[in-house]
Amino acid sequence: MALADLLRMDRNESGIATVLGILKQRFGESLVTGRSIREQHAHTTTYLPSQVPDAVVFARSTEDVQDVVRVCAEHRVPVVPFGTGTSLEGQVNAPAGGISIDLAGMNRILAVNAEDLDCVIEPGVTREALNTHLRDTGLFFPIDPGANASLGGMASTRASGTNAVRYGTMRDNVLALTAVMADGRAVTTATRARKTSAGYDLTRLIVGSEGTLGIITSLTLRLQGIPQAIAGGVCPFPSVEAACNAVIATIQMGIPVARIELVNQLQMQAINAYAKLSYPESPCLFLEFHGTDAGVAEQSELFGEIATELGGGPFLWTREAEERTRLWSARHNAYHAVKALRPGYQAVATDVCVPISRLAECIVETERDIAESGLVAPIVGHVGDGNFHVSPLIDANDPRDIEKLEAFIARLNARALAMDGTCTGEHGIGQGKMGFLEKELGAGVDVMRAIKRSLDPLNIMNPGKIFSL
The missing domain is CATH 3.30.70.3450 (Alpha-Beta Plaits)
Structure with missing residues (x-):
């Protein structure tokens, strides 16, 4: 299926109209329908076209998120969580319209348990804000994806970054979370205990699910001591x-x-x-x-x-x-340095990850591919864990450039998968890599679909991401 077809979804016009009326009464000025705000909440840092929501609700509490989800579930209207908008594969797009829930206002640091090396925060807290708050405690949060992303968004995309080779990824550093599920229930996945054998690992099910199973409203994070x-x-x-x-x-x-x-x-x-x-x-x-x-x-x-x-x-x-x-x-x-190489062109960041023993081979072959394709595409990578990024520069308005880009990305992903790697080490699937996930995991994607249908039978939670239904 072509990517353009994957991005298309039917809209529930009557349901959206009803939901807008109900939420306007509930949230007043915290619900915004102005075009510019809606466009900001569909902003993507990829070449994929923006797909704007019908309204943005600025949430301030778990109860706010629950109220939006319950109304949207009743009328079968999509909800799309939004942090800071730094995701790279179209995760914040709204292909069927609906309500964008802006979580930036949920930015309280609820507790710092210095003796236990952990903290509890709301999802809108950014990594820089958390580390500023922690500075006098002698602790820090090590996951650094580069952008000053929200920690809820980082958990949703299973982000990592420059420190991952020593400190791991968000998967390793989220001890527990609270998420609002598709029926409006708020579910807490674990306690602050450092290990548990109690049932399914719901924390890691939600981490990396890109808002397709639930919307994170609090996080318990592992902290580290600032090095001597x-x-x-x-x-x-x-x-x-x-x-x-x-x-x-x-x-x-x-x-x-x-x-x-x-x-x-x-x-x-x-x-x-x-x-x-x-x-x-x-x-x-x-x-x-x-x-x-x-x-x-x-x-x-x-x-x-x-x-x-x-x-x-x-x-x-x-x-x-x-x-x-x-x-x-x-x-x-x-x-930004890449973009400055060709002013007016768009830098499209894409990533793969391979076993470290295949790293040199994969990057050398990728450089050869770039040269043969006539692309301008610098490479940078968190290579301690086999993850690297390529940033081709394209004219996003030129169909020939888009075609050349998509062909290159397809070859890059095929190369990584042939080396027993993955189509994304940290950017996530979103819309842009849906086809590659099928090639990577095969029938495993059917298991994901079964989980999605069980937890979100109406397909309202960030629909059209990771895989199609």
Whole structure:
């Protein structure tokens, strides 16, 4: 089925009209139907066309979310949760219209249990706001996808980021959550206990479900102690293959690297131009080590030896906070640096993930594919866990560019799947990768459909995402 066909869904016009009337009485000015606000809540950072909701409700509590869901369930109208709008595969689009529930106002930090290394928050809290709040406790939340995303959205897409190689993904760092289900019930999936054998793992069923099973209204998150010492730096390599082999050797030697990020030559050129830096314009690894003063020094020196053996280096590392901030700011601005390569063009970020032993092979083949396709498409990756991103630049108004892009993405995903990888390491499926999920999991998608039909028989919870019904 063509992607354009997957994006089309029938609208329940009479139900939508009825729901708008009921919710207007209930929420007053917290329900907005203005075109500009609705367009903002369908904004996607992909080339997929925006599909706007019929109204936006600005929720302030779990009870607000329950009220919206109950009314929409009664009249078979879709509900689409919205955090900060940084998702990358069309997760916030409303292909059948309906109500967008904006959760940004649910931004309270409900509890910090420093002795237990956990906290309870509402879904609209952003990762930067949480870490600012935690600063004086000596704790931090390590998952860093780059964007200042809401933590509810990060849980919904099972986000990860630059620290995942050491601290895991959202899957590993959500202890429990509360979610409003399709019938309006609020369900709590677990307690604050660090382990449990009590029944099905509902927490991990909801984490990564992209709002298709329930809407998250609170999260209990695992926290980490701020390291005594942090060291980091940039290491150039003669080729992408050499850089990837350094990653593989580092992981296999058990060096507890906190961050290990790859940028290829074109991406490094873009970063230097955008951030006015002077890093070597060759494939590079950005690294960070956490621990004691002696520990980070030892880890940095060991990595330097690995790099030298593979023709890389010198690895210039530092404990200076200001220098490390400049380094990671440049890395986090990679998307904007890519866009600056061709002003007026759109950067389409896509990702795959492969077993680390196949990483070098997959990236080298992808670079060859990019060159043969005539695309401008830098590569950057959280390569410590085999995950990398490609950002082709296209004219989104040119059908030929769209066709070339979709053909490239199809080959990229086929390549990753042939290497026993996945079509997405952290962006999620949304609308853009629905066809690839079928190829990756086969009959497993039918099991997902059965779960969806059981928990959301009317298909009102973010319909048209992950798979079609």
